[in-house]
Amino acid sequence: MPDRSTISRRTALGLLAAPLIRPALRIQPQSIITKPIPSTGEALPVIGIGSWITFNVGNDREARNACTEVMRNFFELGGKMIDSSPMYGSAQEVIGYGLNRLGNPDALFSADKVWITSTARGASQIENSRELWGVPQFDLMQVHNLRSWEGHLETLHAMKASGSLRYVGITTSEGRRHSLFEEVMQTQPLDFIQVSYNILNRRVEERILPIAQERGIAVIINRPFQQGNLIRRMKRQRLPDWASEAGATNWAEFLLKFIVSHPAVTCAIPATSQVRHVKENMAAATGELPTEAMRQRMIDYVEAL
Amino acid sequence: MSEWWTYRLSDFLLFSADTYYRLFELYNTAIWPAHIVVLVLSGLWFYFLIRPKPWSGKLLFTFLGTTWLWIAWGYHVSHFTSVNWAASYYAIGFALEGLLLILAGGSGKARPIPSNTHWTSRVGTGLIGFGLILQPLIVLLSGRPWTQIELFALAPDPTVIATLGILLLVGRIRWLLLPIPIIWCLISSATLWTMGASEFWMTLCAAGVALFAVRPVHKKPYSVY
Known part of the structure; x- marks a missing residue:
């Protein structure tokens, strides 16, 4: 029978050192669909992960571990971009907790926001966010809601x-402040914009997305499921028989593939706290993307429901 | 906030219903076995309400004010702020109301007198009973586990509902003490409604009933034909 105290000590040391010695999660890039960031050409998987509501679980250790599992599966399935904001309560801290438990995966593309009225305090807010994430620096920093x-x-x-x-x-x-948004896009050197877009809310197709293409700006799509309302509504409906022709085997794939198949869109960032959902979402970054004709067929079908 | 009219309540919700309910579970776990003490004290509190003594007002309002102060710190600051930055403002409101209740009790102007004949008093007693017993039971009957129970003197909603009730039993000083509980009822109800929680109606109805019960009544002059 092993010496219990020795095992206990070893286990404790192992747990403490785990973030240091655990190798970075292995990425499986073989079938992940990526798109280039126009300003650099860097390839980004078309599905990222958002953290609004879903990762704001406070000090709840159990829920934090569940979020970590979501992140673990996300990285294992080839995901890169995680997006957050100081506005999202404890989400940044929860992301930092998960990244630390996962050994700070090299694949991470960290996207955060600055959200404070005082511009003088912007830098200190960004630094505070960086500490919460526990990353050396952010890949992308965005001005939240302008x-x-x-x-x-x-x-x-x-x-x-x-x-x-x-x-x-x-x-x-x-769709808020689109006039000003367009003006900033036209006049400022930007690498990324982030807007809401889905199969029933296609307003950005009119001006925002064409400007992004023209100006060479990467586009992140937030709220792809309309805070869950859209997918809940769709899941009550029958998935069309021809969904497989659009590369979709479920509604999450159907809705996400519609979004990321737009030529101007770089990636979508659905938020979830469930491993099952992150797997469904990441499946949208595999296989074929719908053609233009198929996109129209998808719109017609959903609008007729 | 520009284009404020385009915002919906859901745009301000930062947490899920699961997270909100788990918060009560973590809170209850953290303060256990305070619940037993609080249940005994709540029983005594109710006894001195229905069997008033000359000093009941001071006792009842000091205890009630203390529960508001505790909720400001023990729940809002120590737990709710972890998922909702607005909870620090809620804590200020609860602390202010707690102090006002204690001051009102100390002043001797807040002397609740339950009456079976005056309907405002009956409504007030009903709200107190609702906050002490029915609200926690309804929460449990809605399917949440008992570990997530919300008790009077420990959780905001039942405490606020019972406070509205006792304010219907006192005189004009209630006009000073009513605004914060009413505001909380609206905040709580809006939060629960946005989360899709079925129990959103409780604080909303409590506020509505309390306001209806205390509305100024203008007696019509006798008509002479």
């Missing part, structure tokens, strides 16, 4: 110039 955008963009461009940030972006959601 809040104090002029001052924050100055800060972000200075960070990018100094090498402490790789990409700069702006965000909005649910």
